[in-house]
Each structure stands twice: as structure tokens, then as C-alpha cells.
Amino acid sequence: MTEQNHLLEEVLQEDKSLTDKQRQILIAATEMFAEKGFAATSTNEIAKKAGVAEGTIFRHYKTKKELLLSIVTPMMVKMLGPIIIKDMNKVLDKEYEHFEDFLRAMIKNRKEFLEKNLKVVQIFLQEIPFHQELREQFIEHVGKKVLNRFVQIIEHYQQKGQIVNIPATTIIRLTASTIMGHFATKYVIGAKWNDDEEINQMITFLMKGLAPEE
Amino acid sequence: MTEQNHLLEEVLQEDKSLTDKQRQILIAATEMFAEKGFAATSTNEIAKKAGVAEGTIFRHYKTKKELLLSIVTPMMVKMLGPIIIKDMNKVLDKEYEHFEDFLRAMIKNRKEFLEKNLKVVQIFLQEIPFHQELREQFIEHVGKKVLNRFVQIIEHYQQKGQIVNIPATTIIRLTASTIMGHFATKYVIGAKWNDDEEINQMITFLMKGLAPEE
DNA sequence: AATGAAAGTGAGTAATCACTCACTATTAAA
DNA sequence: TTTAATAGTGAGTGATTACTCACTTTCATT
Numbered sequence: 001m002t003e004q005n006h007l008l009e010e011v012l013q014e015d016k017s018l019t020d021k022q023r024q025i026l027i028a029a030t031e032m033f034a035e036k037g038f039a040a041t042s043t044n045e046i047a048k049k050a051g052v053a054e055g056t057i058f059r060h061y062k063t064k065k066e067l068l069l070s071i072v073t074p075m076m077v078k079m080l081g082p083i084i085i086k087d088m089n090k091v092l093d094k095e096y097e098h099f100e101d102f103l104r105a106m107i108k109n110r111k112e113f114l115e116k117n118l119k120v121v122q123i124f125l126q127e128i129p130f131h132q133e134l135r136e137q138f139i140e141h142v143g144k145k146v147l148n149r150f151v152q153i154i155e156h157y158q159q160k161g162q163i164v165n166i167p168a169t170t171i172i173r174l175t176a177s178t179i180m181g182h183f184a185t186k187y188v189i190g191a192k193w194n195d196d197e198e199i200n201q202m203i204t205f206l207m208k209g210l211a212p213e214e
Numbered sequence: 215m216t217e218q219n220h221l222l223e224e225v226l227q228e229d230k231s232l233t234d235k236q237r238q239i240l241i242a243a244t245e246m247f248a249e250k251g252f253a254a255t256s257t258n259e260i261a262k263k264a265g266v267a268e269g270t271i272f273r274h275y276k277t278k279k280e281l282l283l284s285i286v287t288p289m290m291v292k293m294l295g296p297i298i299i300k301d302m303n304k305v306l307d308k309e310y311e312h313f314e315d316f317l318r319a320m321i322k323n324r325k326e327f328l329e330k331n332l333k334v335v336q337i338f339l340q341e342i343p344f345h346q347e348l349r350e351q352f353i354e355h356v357g358k359k360v361l362n363r364f365v366q367i368i369e370h371y372q373q374k375g376q377i378v379n380i381p382a383t384t385i386i387r388l389t390a391s392t393i394m395g396h397f398a399t400k401y402v403i404g405a406k407w408n409d410d411e412e413i414n415q416m417i418t419f420l421m422k423g424l425a426p427e428e
Numbered sequence: 429a430a431t432g433a434a435a436g437t438g439a440g441t442a443a444t445c446a447c448t449c450a451c452t453a454t455t456a457a458a
Numbered sequence: 459t460t461t462a463a464t465a466g467t468g469a470g471t472g473a474t475t476a477c478t479c480a481c482t483t484t485c486a487t488t
Contacts, residue, residue, distance in 0.1 A: 019435070037344045039253035043476060053437045058477060060435090122343075129340050130251045166415055173399050174392060174419050181391020201380055205388050209423025233465070257446060267467045272447060274465090 005030065006116035011074050024050040025057055030071055034119040038068050038127050068127065072134060075120045076141040079113070099157040100207055107179060107199060114183060147172070163210045171210060178206055219244065220330035225288050238264040239271055244285055248333040252282050252341050282341065286348065289334045290355040293327070313371040314421055321393060321413060328397060361386070377424045385424060392420055 008030055012023045028050035032041040043064055047054040061067040096102040114121060128134045147169075154168040163171065182202055185191045222244055226237045242264035246255040257278055261268040275281040310316040328335060342348045361383075368382040377385065396416055399405045 021436070037251075037253055039251055040344065042474075044474080054476090055438065055478080056436050059437095062477095064476065126340075126343050129336075130254065170412065170415055173395060174416065177391050177395020177398075178388060180395065181387060184391075185387050198384065201384055202388070205423040208425060209419040211422060235466070256444075258444080268446090269448080269468065270466050273467095276447095278446065 005119055008071070008117070008120060010078075021050070021052050021056055022060055025052060025060070025067075026071060029067055030119050030123065033068065033071070033127075034122045038064075038123070039130070065131075065133075068123075068131075069133065069137075071120060072124050072127070073137060075117060075124060076137055079142055099162045099210075100203060102153070102157070103175070103203055103206060104199075107182075107203075110179065111183070114187070118187065161212060164212050174209065175206060178202060219333055222285070222331075222334060224292075235264070235266050235270055236274055239266060239274070239281075240285060243281055244333050244337065247282065247285070247341075248336045252278075252337075253344070279345075279347075282337075282345075283347065283351075285334060286338050286341070287351060289331060289338060290351055293356055293360075313376045313424075314417060316367070316371070317389070317417055317420060318413075321417075324393065325397070328401070332401065375426060378426050388423065389420060392416060 005027075008026065012018060012026060025046065029041075029046050032046055032049060035041075043054055043057055046067075047057055050057075057067065061070060096105060124134070128138070150172050151168040154163070154171050157163050158165055158168070179202070182198065186193075186195075219241075222240065226232060226240060239260065243255075243260050246260055246263060257268055257271055260281075261271055264271075271281065275284060310319060338348070342352065364386050365382040368377070368385050371377050372379055372382070393416070396412065400407075400409075
């Protein structure tokens with residue numbers, strides 16, 4: 001728990017208005033939703049696991065779905081912070097002269113986020129096919145803003161002549177697929193490998209694949 | 215239906231022992247499972263949509279889960295056919311002299327499979343986190359056999375000096391991530407693009423990224 | 429110590445769940 | 459045409475579902 005749900009813990013501790021029982025409910029729900037899925041988890045089970053009466057859940061959350069959203073929404077909001085506000089501005093003009101350095105920093109950044117929020121990310125990925133609210137929230141909070149920023153960054157490195165001149169969205173897709181494939185292999189399939197080495201090979205592959213035409 | 219569920223239709227038509235009502239049940243269940251998920255779909259709903267009494271479902275499938283498996287299992291078995299039996303032997307020695315041609319053929323082949331079985335693939339991806347049987351079936355039927363074959367193919371092209379000399383599994387991961395990312399963008403996010411052009415850019419990217427060191 | 433608001437409770441609710449079973453309808457072989 | 463097997467039915471099962479509500483406990487403020 002401690003190492004896998006930083007974001008949840010942050011929400012739990014930051015919000016001093018939460019009671020202990022409320023925290024327990026959120027912890028229990030997160031674990032059950034991740035394990036069995038939203039639809040297959042009953043409020044009864046959550047209450048038992050949290051050591052709480054079933055009524056207590058509904059005192060704080062009008063519906064079971066509201067409980068789900070209260071777990072997943074903060075994740076999407078907080079995803080913006082590290083990407084947009086901090087990293088991006090650093091990246092765009094100053095810190096990373098080479099696209100490769102940007103790539104490395106980005107991969108490290110996302111890796112840390114993932115490792116600190118495994119279960120909530122898992123719930124998000126599992127439930128997004130079934131809940132339109134989740135899809136809409138994601139597009140609104142993350143999708144457009146982040147995509148636009150990325151386009152800017154890619155075009156920046158294209159102008160510097162460091163990467164090939166194809167549409168920025170294509171480059172983003174190719175890069176994101178490769179990185180997400182790396183994480184999927186690691187966390188879904190559970191591959192055991194030398195992480196640094198695999199990341200290096202991934203970056204080499206990306207840099208070669210996206211190198212400018214000669 | 216006709217264009218999206220070839221595999222299902224094949225199973226339905228090939229198996230002459232199936233009655234019309236059984237076919238209706240499988241069609242209705244496939245659509246509901248894809249739309250709402252397994253856990254959130256009731257047998258009552260399936261029966262109504264199929265125009266059948268609820269008891270009829272349980273005459274043929276002992277449990278609701280057995281119904282799910284009867285839809286998803288044939289998909290995994292059939293996935294092997296085109297990859298292993300036909301393409302692979304062709305590919306290994308004769309038909310595709312260049313890795314690029316193999317890639318092209320593979321992408322085309324998987325694209326056709328996907329387009330013909332969209333809903334069943336969707337159900338499979340949605341439910342695999344929650345059902346151990348599905349995971350075990352997948353590893354048994356698809357995982358090991360296909361992976362081994364792919365390793366052979368990659369090493370074949372490595373020996374010919376056409377692709378870089380890093381572990382075959384890494385190459386497979388990088389390639390598969392790129393291709394799956396392409397399909398995910400198309401079918402999940404619903405991107406509208408020039409398909410042939412995007413595939414060409416993807417192949418160029420892969421060939422450059424996997425080119426041998428000089 | 430008194431007070432009011434918020435937190436917590438758990439028995440209770442109607443609805444829905446997957447599944448059963450005694451029965452009827454259909455079919456194909458004898 | 460009889461017969462036996464299979465397909466199909468739908469009312470009925472107890473269990474479980476998300477959620478409610480009248481009530482009690484906790485706690486900060488006066």
C-alpha cells in the first residue's frame with residue numbers, strides 16, 4: 001500500500017477533513033476495484049474490508065459510482081501537474097538541449113508516477129471502457145492539454161533538426177506506444193529484466209527510428 | 215455484425231449442431247459483453263435481447279462464465295492458425311526475403327483479423343484482468359507458441375544481417391508495441407487518418423529503429 | 429455541561445441476480 | 459405412428475444487490 005498508492009495517500013492526508021473511516025473506505029475500495037473490477041465488487045465487501053458499516057459508505061458517497069470517481073478523478077487531475085507545469089516548461093527552452101535527454105527525463109518521470117500509483121492506474125485502465133464519465137473526464141483533463149503541449153515540444157526538436165519531419169502526432173504516437181509497451185510488458189506481463197538496459201535499448205530504438213532523413 | 219464478427223459467424227455456421235436460438239444467444243451475449251462488460255450484463259438481459267427464455271441459456275451453458283468462455287476461447291484457438299501454420303513456414307525460408315516485407319505482411323494479416331473480430335477482441339481485452347482462466351488459456355494457446363515462433367523469425371533476419379543484434383524478445387516487444395499502438399489509436403481513440411500512409415510511416419520508423427549498427 | 433451538527437450504524441427494502449426444475453414442443457429415428 | 463431424446467420454457471428459488479432511514483455516537487463550540 002505505502003509504496004503503491006502515493007497519490008491516494010496524498011489525497012487521504014492532504015484532506016484533513018476526512019475521517020479515519022473515510023480513509024479506510026477509500027483504501028478498501030481501491031484494493032477491491034483493482035482486484036475484482038468495479039461491477040464485481042459489492043459495497044458490502046468494501047464495508048467489511050474497511051471495518052465500517054455499509055451505511056457509512058453511502059453517508060459520504062451518494063452512489064457506488066461516485067465512490068469510483070472519487071478515487072480515479074484526483075489521479076487525472078494530478079497527472080497534469082508534473083507533465084505540464086513543471087517538466088514541460090523546463091524542457092521546452094532550457095534544460096534539455098537534445099531530444100534524447102527529454103525522452104530520458106520523460107520516461108523516468110512517468111515511471112515514477114506509475115510505480116507510485118499502480119492500483120489507481122489499474123482501476124482507471126480497467127474501467128474506462130465501461131464508463132463514459134471517465135472517458136469524458138480524461139479527454140477534458142488530460143487529453144487535449146497534454147497533446148497540445150507535446151506537439152509544441154516535438155516541433156521544437158524538429159526545428160532544431162534533431163528528429164524527422166513527419167507529423168508531430170505520428171511521432172507522439174510512435175513514441176508513446178513504445179514507452180507504454182515497455183511498461184505493459186513490465187507490469188502486466190511481469191517481465192523480469194534489467195530495467196536500465198531495457199530503457200537504454202528503447203531509447204536507442206526511438207532515436208534511430210526518429211532520426212532525420214539524410 | 216456481419217463485418218465485425220467473422221469468427222463468431224464462422225463458429226455459428228460451421229457448427230451445424232447449433233440451433234437458431236443458440237446462435238441468437240451467442241450473438242446477443244457478444245454484443246452485451248462488449249458494451250457493458252461481463253459482470254454488468256445480466257443473463258436476463260441476454261435472454262431478452264436474444265428473444266429466448268432465460269432457462270434456455272442455462273440449458274446450453276452451465277454458468278454465465280461458461281458462456282463467456284465459449285465466446286472467447288475459439289478466438290484464441292483461431293488466432294494460432296494464420297500465424298503459425300500458414301504464414302510462418304512461408305516466411306521463414308521462402309517468401310519474404312526482407313524483414314520489411316515480413317513486417318508488411320504481418321501487419322496486414324493482423325489488421326484483417328482485428329477488423330473481422332472487433333467485438334470478441336474487445337471482450338477479451340476487457341475481461342482478461344478479471345478471469346484467471348482467460349489468462350491461462352491465453353498463455354497456453356497463444357503466448358508460448360507464438361513467441362517461440364517469432365524468436366525464430368527474428369533470429370533468422372538477424373543472421374541475414376537485416377536487423378540489429380539485440381535480444382529477439384526486445385525486438386518483438388518494440389515491434390509489437392508499435393503495431394498495437396497503431397491499432398489502439400485507430401480503434402480505441404478512433405483516429406481518422408490515411409491508413410496506408412500511417413502504416414508506411416510506422417514501417418519506416420521500425421526499419422530505421424531496428425537497422426543494424428554500422 | 430449543554431448543544432447542534434456531523435459521523436457512524438445496521439436492520440430493512442425492493443429490485444435484481446444467477447440458476448433450477450417441472451413441464452411442453454420439436455425433432456428425428458424406428 | 460409411436461418413442462425417446464433433445465430444445466425450449468417461464469415461474470420460482472434463495473442469495474445478493476445498491477441504497478435508505480431512524481437511530482446512536484462522537485466531537486467541536488459555546
